[in-house]
Amino acid sequence: MAILSSLIFLSLSLSSFLQVVRPVDVPVPQYTLNLDLPPQERWAHIVKDYAALYPLLIEELYQIIPKPIVVAITSVTGVLDQFIPQPYADEIRGIAKYTNSTVGETLMGNLAYDFTAFYHGGKAKRGACTSILAVDNNGTLFHGRNLDYTFKDLIRNFTINVEFQSKGQTVFMATTFAGMVGVFTGMRPGGMSISLDQRNTGEIWSNFYDALKTGFHGMVGVVLRETLADANMHYNDAVSKLTSTRLIAPCFLIIGGPKAEGVVITRDRSKAIDVWHLNETWYLVETNYEHWKPPPATDNRRDPAIKALNSIGRNNITADTLFIVLSTPPVLNTATSYTTVMSSGSPSYYQAVIRYPPLPDLDVNDHI
The missing domain is CATH 3.60.60.10 (Penicillin V Acylase; Chain A)
Incomplete structure (x- = not known):
């Protein structure tokens, strides 16, 4: 204050x-994130507090990211480790788990900047x-x-x-x-x-x-x-x-x-x-x-x-x-x-x- x-x-x-x-x-x-925890567990105590809001966020993302890219993003989630470096791939999996979201939706949220920075x-x-x-x-x-x-x-x-x-x-x-x-x-x-x-x-x-x-x-x-x-x-x-x-x-x-x-x-x-x-x-x-x-x-x-x-x-x-x-x-x-x-x-x-x-x-x- x-x-x-x-x-x-x-x-x-x-x-x-x-x-x-x-x-x-x-x-x-304010939150603390323990980097010594397994990556899939690091965000659990944080994102549980926001899980009820996630459907609204995903709905907004569908409005700003073109559908073909949404489809492409969600298609890579089965081979996530080939696309996202660790420990971030496992952090994304853990966030998805504790927000009751799909890995594809969580990945899309994390790529929101990368796919909205372009000439409008x-x-x-x-x-x-x-x-x-x-x-x-x-x-x-x-x-x-x-x-x-x-x-x-x-x-x-x-x-x-x-x-x-x-x-x-x-x-x-x-x-x-x-x-x-x-x-x-x-x-x-x-x-x-x-x-x-x-x-x-x-x-x-x-x-x-x-x-x-x-x-x-x-x-x-x-x-x-x-x-x-x-x-x-x-x-x-x-x-x-x-x-x-x-x-x-x-x-x-x-x-x-x-x-x-x-x-x-x-x-x-x-x-x-x-x-x-x-x-x-x-x-x-x-x-x-x-x-x-x-x-x-x-x-x-x-x-x-x-x-x-x-x-x-x-x-x-x-x-x-x-x-x-x-x-x-x-x-x-x-x-x-x-x-x-x-x-x-x-x-x-x-x-x-x-x-x-x-x-x-x-x-x-x-x-x-």
Whole structure:
């Protein structure tokens, strides 16, 4: 609740600069996942709490993933180990078991990003993610993100914080969705913080072709989880890996280090096409468009975020004031499911809340 108290106080003092929304914020449920358990049992205590909602989630997925791909996904489940690397294949089997879902449906849920990040035929793009890296005068890096999604009312109910632990020690933490083995937002204390913003380019069939060609080993969320989980991988190693590892789908990857270092990686499926470093300014703002191009007038969250950051100034940037930036319309919008602010250089700091902003509804055609 520290964020909420600070938000109210700071937003009053900054009201002359920013239009800050005071939404109804709900604490994110907290869970611990024991990596020392057999993979099929790791998620049991978590997903049992959400099993009643799974039929609604599956119904939504059938609406956004083309039917031929749904058929293809479900057809590989009999030979899952040939397509999904371990331990994720067994985690998916366990999630299916404890949610009374089929393995195919669970796999489809885990591939939702990989099969929705493509060019949407020029439709208006509103209500998608925002990630921000900002450094204070002491060299502390803060990493904030809003995750926005089309069926936000449903996935708000699946949003959880998970501490992934081994031998009783936290390996990394993530804000994720119950039953998703990959992660889109996470932090390894003292290592790095990572967030994913969707990039819509290319054809959905290119995603599917790459999925088959790589044996689904390029699932974006799984690659990010593997990066966070590897204790031997430091910030520079992570940047190197995430610029070159083949992925099923295009994306923007935002990575913060434990010091005043960070990048936005613009990815296609095979490699990075741009790496934007935090070295000439004290912040980077990424939404869902290439930073070297102007954002579309129908979805300009970038400029309001930049205006808010400049109004606050580097002297006043903190985790709480960054939260205020992420609460400034249209950075915050009705598609915003959750907000996370983290700092891998300050390992005790990791805050996330589920958002219910009182804003006019937007025509949301993008995901994440």
